[in-house]
Amino acid sequence: MVITPPRSGSLQDIAHRVEAGERLSFEDGVRLFESDDLLAIGRMADLVRRRKHGDVAYFNINRRLEPTNACVARCSFCSFYRPLSHPEAYTLSLEEIAAFARSTSPETTEVHIVGGLNPKLPFSYFTDLLRTLRREAPHLHLKAFTAVEIVWFAEHYGMTIEQVLRELREAGLQSLPGGGAEIFAPRVRRLICDHKTDAEGWLEVHRTAHRLGLRSNATMLYGHIESYEDRVDHLLRLRELQDETGGFQAFIGLPFLPQHNLLGRGREFTGGADDLKVLAVARLLLDNFDHIKAYWVMVGLKLAQVALSFGVDDLDGTIVKETIAHNAGADSPDEVSAQYLADVIREAGRRPVERDTLYNVVREW
Numbered sequence: 001m002v003i004t005p006p007r008s009g010s011l012q013d014i015a016h017r018v019e020a021g022e023r024l025s026f027e028d029g030v031r032l033f034e035s036d037d038l039l040a041i042g043r044m045a046d047l048v049r050r051r052k053h054g055d056v057a058y059f060n061i062n063r064r065l066e067p068t069n070a071c072v073a074r075c076s077f078c079s080f081y082r083p084l085s086h087p088e089a090y091t092l093s094l095e096e097i098a099a100f101a102r103s104t105s106p107e108t109t110e111v112h113i114v115g116g117l118n119p120k121l122p123f124s125y126f127t128d129l130l131r132t133l134r135r136e137a138p139h140l141h142l143k144a145f146t147a148v149e150i151v152w153f154a155e156h157y158g159m160t161i162e163q164v165l166r167e168l169r170e171a172g173l174q175s176l177p178g179g180g181a182e183i184f185a186p187r188v189r190r191l192i193c194d195h196k197t198d199a200e201g202w203l204e205v206h207r208t209a210h211r212l213g214l215r216s217n218a219t220m221l222y223g224h225i226e227s228y229e230d231r232v233d234h235l236l237r238l239r240e241l242q243d244e245t246g247g248f249q250a251f252i253g254l255p256f257l258p259q260h261n262l263l264g265r266g267r268e269f270t271g272g273a274d275d276l277k278v279l280a281v282a283r284l285l286l287d288n289f290d291h292i293k294a295y296w297v298m299v300g301l302k303l304a305q306v307a308l309s310f311g312v313d314d315l316d317g318t319i320v321k322e323t324i325a326h327n328a329g330a331d332s333p334d335e336v337s338a339q340y341l342a343d344v345i346r347e348a349g350r351r352p353v354e355r356d357t358l359y360n361v362v363r364e365w
């Protein structure tokens with residue numbers, strides 16, 4: 001009788017290297033994705049997480065602001081954007097933004113701003129938006145505009161990336177979110193987001209932001225037409241830039257949500273095993289990133305909780321209301337309370353710590 005050797009056997013050399021604190025290679029990354037020994041991968045990722053964070057897991061009290069959904073990029077995975085002349089296209093007025101700011105609770109520490117590429121708006125709309133938030137709610141950290149938006153501002157308004165970042169910072173910008181990275185491989189990018197900046201543009205924005213002293217995050221959109229090699233290439237390009245600048249704080253894996261977008265036709269939601277694997281492999285490959293975040297809005301609260309044992313140390317925040325994921329089929333709630341997130345973390349055996357955007361401790365729950 002032939003007994004198939006357990007799959008975990010094939011990962012043992014990687015496990016030894018993880019235990020020894022050695023950096024993993026491209027080939028290691030592909031082998032991890034190819035393996036279906038989820039628990040072995042999770043154990044390795046949990047070891048790395050524990051070395052970095054012990055029993056602490058983070059969250060924050062934040063809100064999402066999406067100032068415009070009018071967008072010319074037409075990404076095939078996106079269910080949020082509307083063409084400029086579409087009846088559902090909107091742009092919030094400065095009065096509406098001021099009202100939003102006034103409606104945030106005093107406990108809220110961050111607003112995360114993401115929007116479409118809307119050529120009808122002057123650059124001053126974005127600086128005024130930041131100034132309005134600053135004026136109306138000075139306690140909020142303004143984490144705003146993906147690298148894709150920054151490149152678009154530079155091209156559309158005839159500025160360099162550095163000029164854009166400096167002017168936005170002057171108006172109140174304090175850090176950059178990690179969106180818009182999708183998958184760096186040109187073959188995939190051509191098919192899913194041909195009309196926006198390439199990998200080099202995305203990375204250049206973050207490089208410049210880090211040089212100017214702004215911290216940022218990084219994402220990867222997976223579970224569509226990318227290969228395992230594309231995922232590992234993406235993660236290693238992030239690792240390379242982090243070696244150079246040290247400015248990234250957190251990595252967030254974004255599972256492709258297939259509803260109401262072109263790319264989703266005939267495609268299913270990602271499985272929980274793949275979601276956990278992406279977060280765990282990211283923890284293993286991104287040895288120079290402090291934080292791996294499970295974005296509960298997209299992966300769901302239950303899986304985000306389990307992910308705390310698969311390399312994740314951060315659950316993002318309370319959110320209140322977001323549209324990008326919910327338009328694409330996310331069935332998570334619009335918001336959760338800080339107490340709820342703290343309970344989710346505690347139930348998973350971790351110590352909940354509320355942080356601000358820059359990972360300063362706000363309070364232990």
Ligand code: V47
Pocket residue numbers: 077078079114146176177178179180181182217218219221252254255256257258261295298316324325328
């Ligand atoms: O840039 C769009 C992605 C991003 C879909 O930096 C989709 O802390 C899945 O970047 N299915 C916005 N993903 C969200 C984002 C983010 C989220 C949480 C925390 C942080 C952070 C950043 O969502 C977009 C795009 O990459 N996206 N459509 C979709 N159908």
